[in-house]
Amino acid sequence: MTKRSKRILAVASGGGHWVQLLRLRPAFEGFEVTYVSRDPSSSQDVPDARYFTIGDASRSQKLAFLVVILQAFWILLRTRPAIIITTGAAPGLVTLALGKTLFGAKTIWIDSIANVEKLSGSGGLAAKFADLRLTQWPDLADDSVEHWGAVL
Incomplete structure (x- = not known):
């Protein structure tokens, strides 16, 4: 495994998007993770990581x-x-799109658990750039969006 292959960029807007992203932290064990979010104080949630x-x-x-x-x-x-990897919204979508098209990164979109009846607008747009799109609701899964369970 190369040094680059161990780098994850984890992006989320604030609030529930950020909370959901933080709940995924155990899955990132063994990787060099950099976090991105809107609020400078959120860096306190990931004190041992780049932010x-x-x-x-x-x-x-x-x-x-x-x-x-x-x-x-x-x-x-x-x-x-x-x-x-992103749990949304706009900053996550922008980073996902740029990372995929300009840097060749593998990309994962996890739609917010708040989207019960349909995917978010950003989640729909993410289809163009995400290697994997996940929904937290089994009823929303189809051929292009998978359900692996809920983050919360």
Whole structure:
């Protein structure tokens, strides 16, 4: 296993997305994990790991999206991950897309447990860039989205 093959970039917006990502930490054992989220204080949740802050954006905030794209690109340049895993939302999708297309990273999208009736908008867009898409609800699984259980 090369040094790069042991690098994971774990990305999540704040709140429930961040909580769900943190619950996956045991699965990252043995890897060099860098975390990315919106709140600088979230670095306290992962004191032994590298941590970057990223902005947030919505479809109506074009300038904010540009900032998130630039931040994600900079983080990817600094970390060079082999795997990117995200529980959403926009910052995770942007990082996933850039990491897949520009850096050849393997990518995993885990849709939020809050999306009970359908996948999130970002989860739908992630189909273009995710090597694996997971839902936390068995009823939402189909040929393109797998269900392995719930994070919470």
